[in-house]
Amino acid sequence: MTETSFTPHDHGACISQGVEEAVRQCREAGLKLTPVRRRVLEILLERHRAMGAYEILDRLREEGLGSQPPVAYRALDFLTANGFAHRIERLNAFVACTHAGDDHTPAFLICRNCSRVAETDSTLPRRALAEAAKGLGFSVERAAVEAEGLCPACLESAS
Amino acid sequence: MTETSFTPHDHGACISQGVEEAVRQCREAGLKLTPVRRRVLEILLERHRAMGAYEILDRLREEGLGSQPPVAYRALDFLTANGFAHRIERLNAFVACTHAGDDHTPAFLICRNCSRVAETDSTLPRRALAEAAKGLGFSVERAAVEAEGLCPACLESAS
DNA sequence: CGCATAGTGTTACCTTGTAACATGGAGACC
DNA sequence: GGTCTCCATGTTACAAGGTAACACTATGCG
Numbered sequence: 001m002t003e004t005s006f007t008p009h010d011h012g013a014c015i016s017q018g019v020e021e022a023v024r025q026c027r028e029a030g031l032k033l034t035p036v037r038r039r040v041l042e043i044l045l046e047r048h049r050a051m052g053a054y055e056i057l058d059r060l061r062e063e064g065l066g067s068q069p070p071v072a073y074r075a076l077d078f079l080t081a082n083g084f085a086h087r088i089e090r091l092n093a094f095v096a097c098t099h100a101g102d103d104h105t106p107a108f109l110i111c112r113n114c115s116r117v118a119e120t121d122s123t124l125p126r127r128a129l130a131e132a133a134k135g136l137g138f139s140v141e142r143a144a145v146e147a148e149g150l151c152p153a154c155l156e157s158a159s
Numbered sequence: 160m161t162e163t164s165f166t167p168h169d170h171g172a173c174i175s176q177g178v179e180e181a182v183r184q185c186r187e188a189g190l191k192l193t194p195v196r197r198r199v200l201e202i203l204l205e206r207h208r209a210m211g212a213y214e215i216l217d218r219l220r221e222e223g224l225g226s227q228p229p230v231a232y233r234a235l236d237f238l239t240a241n242g243f244a245h246r247i248e249r250l251n252a253f254v255a256c257t258h259a260g261d262d263h264t265p266a267f268l269i270c271r272n273c274s275r276v277a278e279t280d281s282t283l284p285r286r287a288l289a290e291a292a293k294g295l296g297f298s299v300e301r302a303a304v305e306a307e308g309l310c311p312a313c314l315e316s317a318s
Numbered sequence: 319c320g321c322a323t324a325g326t327g328t329t330a331c332c333t334t335g336t337a338a339c340a341t342g343g344a345g346a347c348c
Numbered sequence: 349g350g351t352c353t354c355c356a357t358g359t360t361a362c363a364a365g366g367t368a369a370c371a372c373t374a375t376g377c378g
Contacts, residue, residue, distance in 0.1 A: 326374095
């Protein structure tokens with residue numbers, strides 16, 4: 001079983017690696033990982049769960065980094081536009097990306113019990129979808145694939 | 160090319176068939192297709208596009224069928240719960256189902272230009288996803304598959 | 319009739335998201 | 349060094365989406 005947010009892992013490392021990775025990529029791409037943006041990424045990485053924009057905003061406010069919605073939304077826009085975070089449509093919420101870097105649009109697995117979210121590869125589902133769409137003359141540009149169910153831990157405790 | 164909301168079709172027939180079908184199914188299943196519910200379904204069928212709850216509510220209000228949000232949301236809950244309409248997460252909006260009856264969770268193709276929405280079969284993408292999830296120990300219960308792109312007509316006029 | 323159930327009407331509120339404008343700060347160019 | 353430009357931030361004010369909770373109505377049923 002591959003390592004995901006569902007499996008036990010060194011979470012501290014997972015945060016610092018995520019941030020480091022973002023720092024590196026921003027440097028390379030000439031993007032500015034400003035304090036607010038960086039902090040939002042850290043908050044998302046710390047939680048390892050989908051968080052609402054206002055939940056993030058509360059944290060920023062406590063830390064004196066901004067108190068109005070646009071602050072949070074702008075940081076989130078930056079992070080999602082550059083692949084450091086993703087938006088979960090179903091939850092109107094955001095998660096840190098767990099493999100920033102690879103140009104990817106993952107599928108999400110959302111645990112309906114503990115709300116943890118994992119990314120998984122969506123190449124196959126996406127290909128199958130593109131195929132079906134082609135038959136209708138529709139050209140797919142982006143696709144959101146979001147599954148709800150039970151994560152390994154919650155499956156275990158349910159049975 | 161199969162007939163979808165993207166292809167030209169007899170729209171009047173498409174509305175009346177949709178309603179008839181719903182009437183029949185409700186009778187069979189002992190569900191009540193009340194005036195509000197029926198009218199909401201008609202409104203959705205007329206538009207053949209994703210509509211926000213408040214947009215629908217405006218129509219209801221004009222017709223004296225209810226003026227407060229819960230009225231619209233309750234009708235929409237009924238319609239989606241029974242497969243007569245679907246919710247598009249990405250748009251926070253609703254569409255009439257184009258093949259009510261078959262027990263299905265379709266994939267959606269959303270045109271980013273004209274906002275029309277078509278359903279397509281999601282069996283394959285869904286199967287591929289379930290497979291990927293299994294590798295992570297995650298059990299998928301429901302999955303939303305929503306693609307954004309260009310519909311045949313808009314593709315045409317873009318080129 | 320009297321009751322239970324399901325649907326409707328309404329108030330009041332919460333959450334999510336954005337337009338628009340003012341401010342500040344860092345690099346580019348002269 | 350000045351100043352211009354671009355980008356990010358701060359703030360106000362509001363739009364859009366969604367729901368809890370309660371009172372009322374209709375309908376079927378013993």
